Amino acid sequence: MSNLIAATDLGVLPYFVLGAYLIMLLGLGFAGLIKSRAAQDAEADYYLAGRGQGLLVTSLTIMATYFSGFAILTFPGWVYSDGIAPMLFALNLPVAAAGIYLLGNRIRKLGQEHGHITPADLISHHYGDSRMLRFLVALVGALYVIPYVVIQIKAGGILAQGLFQNVDHLTLLGWKVSIEDTGVAVLSLVTMLYVLIGGMRSVAWTDVIQGLLLLSAMLLSGIAIIYALGGVSGYFAAVSKLNGELLTMPPPGERFNSWSALSFCSFASLASIVQPAQWMRFYSARSGDTLRKTAIVFSTVLPICFLLGVFLVGLGGRALFPMIDGALPEGLSKPDDIVIHVISQQFPEIFGSLGLFLIALILVAVMAASMSTADSNLHALSAVVTRDLYQPLRPGSSKNERAWIGRAVIILATIAAAGLTYWGAQGTLLKTITTFFFMAMAFSAQLLPLTVDILYLKKGSRQGAIAGLAAGILTVFLFPPLGSLFLGEENILTLLTADLKTLLDVGFCGIVVNVTVFVLVSATKKKKP
Numbered sequence: 035m036s037n038l039i040a041a042t043d044l045g046v047l048p049y050f051v052l053g054a055y056l057i058m059l060l061g062l063g064f065a066g067l068i069k070s071r072a073a074q075d076a077e078a079d080y081y082l083a084g085r086g087q088g089l090l091v092t093s094l095t096i097m098a099t100y101f102s103g104f105a106i107l108t109f110p111g112w113v114y115s116d117g118i119a120p121m122l123f124a125l126n127l128p129v130a131a132a133g134i135y136l137l138g139n140r141i142r143k144l145g146q147e148h149g150h151i152t153p154a155d156l157i158s159h160h161y162g163d164s165r166m167l168r169f170l171v172a173l174v175g176a177l178y179v180i181p182y183v184v185i186q187i188k189a190g191g192i193l194a195q196g197l198f199q200n201v202d203h204l205t206l207l208g209w210k211v212s213i214e215d216t217g218v219a220v221l222s223l224v225t226m227l228y229v230l231i232g233g234m235r236s237v238a239w240t241d242v243i244q245g246l247l248l249l250s251a252m253l254l255s256g257i258a259i260i261y262a263l264g265g266v267s268g269y270f271a272a273v274s275k276l277n278g279e280l281l282t283m284p285p286p287g288e289r290f291n292s293w294s295a296l297s298f299c300s301f302a303s304l305a306s307i308v309q310p311a312q313w314m315r316f317y318s319a320r321s322g323d324t325l326r327k328t329a330i331v332f333s334t335v336l337p338i339c340f341l342l343g344v345f346l347v348g349l350g351g352r353a354l355f356p357m358i359d360g361a362l363p364e365g366l367s368k369p370d371d372i373v374i375h376v377i378s379q380q381f382p383e384i385f386g387s388l389g390l391f392l393i394a395l396i397l398v399a400v401m402a403a404s405m406s407t408a409d410s411n412l413h414a415l416s417a418v419v420t421r422d423l424y425q426p427l428r429p430g431s432s433k434n435e436r437a438w439i440g441r442a443v444i445i446l447a448t449i450a451a452a453g454l455t456y457w458g459a460q461g462t463l464l465k466t467i468t469t470f471f472f473m474a475m476a477f478s479a480q481l482l483p484l485t486v487d488i489l490y491l492k493k494g495s496r497q498g499a500i501a502g503l504a505a506g507i508l509t510v511f512l513f514p515p516l517g518s519l520f521l522g523e524e525n526i527l528t529l530l531t532a533d534l535k536t537l538l539d540v541g542f543c544g545i546v547v548n549v550t551v552f553v554l555v556s557a558t559k560k561k562k563p
Contacts, residue, residue: 066232113348252343
């Protein structure tokens with residue numbers, strides 16, 4: 035990314051913008067701490083902000099957690115490379131909004147009635163408490179959360195490198211430290227501190243700022259590409275001249291085909307809604323009305339910003355900076371850089387000297403998107419480990435004790451994630467974690483059958499829940515790249531699942547097995563009261 039804005043000298047602006055932003059985050063952390071000191075239930079306040087978050091905070095924290103830096107970098111890069119086909123995946127937004135509307139309030143209501151904090155609290159309460167069930171639910175959460183935290187911290191370091199492109203390294207106590215590693219360290223430290231200090235309240239308040247920055251960045255990027263191509267009519271005229279293959283959907287079996295996209299939108303989007311961090315946001319909402327209005331905001335604001343900041347920028351970027359014989363144009367090192375390339379070229383022309391400030395602000399906004407995902411997942415991991423693993427092993431522990439254990443988890447997880455981004459980059463470890471990152475939603479999707487049964491059907495048994503969840507998790511592990519990692523490239527099962535993956539979402543395949551086993555086992559076992 036460092037080549038992208040070399041022609042645009044940002045001077046000292048990045049230092050001021052990023053410095054002010056990080057100070058503000060720490061300030062919000064301490065504000066959350068002051069607010070939480072008055073709470074009677076330290077554990078519930080730390081993890082759920084006293085279950086009293088209003089519409090603005092609830093809607094923006096859910097949106098900020100849902101969208102990471104992936105939304106403003108990788109997705110436009112897909113559109114730039116492959117045309118309109120990846121945009122079918124945008125259907126996941128209204129599906130996710132429907133999930134918030136249909137599942138969120140029922141989860142919130144049960145959590146309020148019974149004092150639940152994690153997904154496993156609710157699930158175990160319904161089916162009868164079981165260490166095995168709690169462990170499996172916690173495992174699904176960890177398989178979603180851990181790779182997300184590591185990859186977001188890594189992305190933050192890469193973005194820091196782009197923000198300070200004129201600095202090769204820093205010298206600290208005689209050691210030369212790259213800007214990327216410095217970015218990883220600083221962003222990890224700041225994120226850890228405000229999560230550690232203020233808990234859910236600080237995370238949610240910072241998500242409001244981060245969410246507003248991200249949405250503004252997407253809108254401004256869309257405006258920039260329309261301006262660059264001569265307005266709305268000029269934009270469509272330029273796009274209409276692109277290669278026809280970029281404007282059509284590929285057949286089944288090829289990348290971004292409609293079968294794969296539709297199954298992904300139907301289940302992976304819901305998986306992102308029932309992952310631990312979002313589930314806890316349902317608990318923390320003030321009322322059912324708050325969540326219903328949040329679903330409406332989610333279903334309108336995000337698609338508009340996504341259309342402008344992803345679809346228009348990716349496709350318009352292909353018209354403005356065309357690939358020649360499959361080669362990227364000069365100044366664009368990879369498709370993921372198209373958004374930064376567009377704004378670095380256009381903002382100074384559109385906004386004058388203000389454009390330089392906006393370039394720095396958008397780079398910070400993309401960094402904020404990574405932080406808003408990392409902080410939410412660190413916070414959720416703390417709750418999962420404390421409530422679902424530590425408490426069953428030490429049932430007599432107090433709420434204050436568990437709150438401190440949760441803070442220790444955040445410290446250790448942050449140090450481990452930052453360490454993995456550095457040492458993992460020297461070998462294959464980070465690549466392995468990245469493999470889990472791309473399968474994270476498939477694991478999280480395995481909670482959907484239990485969630486629907488608990489909230490609507492009430493037909494399953496504890497044995498069925500355990501067997502179905504275990505079968506779903508195992509099924510996801512059999513698909514590549516994980517299947518290849520554990521079974522080898524030439525294993526017959528790996529080859530079969532590889533072919534199936536080209537047609538259907540992996541999470542959907544896991545759900546089919548999960549539901550089948552869940553229903554069959556539950557039919558033979560009555561639910562334990």
